[in-house]
Amino acid sequence: MTPCRECQHEVxxxxxxxxxxGAPRPANPNWNGWGWEYKSKAAIGNLPxxxxxxxxxxNRLPVVARGVIAIGQFAxxxxxxxxxxxxxxxxxxxxxxxxAIGQFAVASxxxxxxxxxxxxxxxxxxKSFSEVIQWLLANA
Numbered sequence: 001m002t003p004c005r006e007c008q009h010e011v012x013x014x015x016x017x018x019x020x021x022g023a024p025r026p027a028n029p030n031w032n033g034w035g036w037e038y039k040s041k042a043a044i045g046n047l048p049x050x051x052x053x054x055x056x057x058x059n060r061l062p063v064v065a066r067g068v069i070a071i072g073q074f075a076x077x078x079x080x081x082x083x084x085x086x087x088x089x090x091x092x093x094x095x096x097x098x099x100a101i102g103q104f105a106v107a108s109x110x111x112x113x114x115x116x117x118x119x120x121x122x123x124x125x126x127k128s129f130s131e132v133i134q135w136l137l138a139n140a
Contacts (some may be wrong), residue, residue: 002027024058033057044068047077 001010004027011027018026025031035055042049051067053075062074070077075085075092082123085092088099095102095112105112105123112123117130128133 005031016029029061031058033063037063037066051075091098 002013002017003009004011004021004023007021008017008024009018009026011018011020011065013027015026017024020045022099024034028040035053038050038052039048039053040050048067049059049062050069051065051071053063053072054090055071055072055109056061057063063072065072065075065080065082067077069079071081075081075082076087077089078094080087080090080092080097080139082090082092084094084107086096086104088097090097090100090102090105090107092100092102093104095105095110096107097105098108100107100112100115102115103113104112105117106114107115107117110121110123110126112115112126115121115123115126116129117126118129121128
């Protein structure tokens with residue numbers, strides 16, 4: 001038995017939640033969420049060279065991967081590989097960037113199933129930003 005990190009109630013070392021206060025993983029004093037995260041020690045400015053995050057905080061908010069190279073469910077960086085990503089080069093399900101590959105994308109140049117581009121785009125339903133604005137003004 002060990003004290004819960006939140007309420008100090010005695011709990012089993014294998015308890016998934018504290019029966020007194022409901023804290024997840026109460027026997028682990030260093031527990032800070034579900035999932036996995038890695039940040040490289042090498043950095044450019046305040047951004048790590050590589051940040052990989054498939055993690056949720058204890059309050060169940062996702063940890064956004066932020067780095068020069070950012071990989072995760074949610075990511076922002078120069079190069080992103082994510083489910084939802086923002087970057088100069090973005091490969092994501094929902095991608096925003098200068099160059100993007102995604103199922104849904106907004107970029108200067110893109111390859112997407114559904115996308116809006118400023119310069120060039122390829123895909124199933126891909127329109128230029130000016131075409132979208134003209135359509136919105138015509139149907140407003």
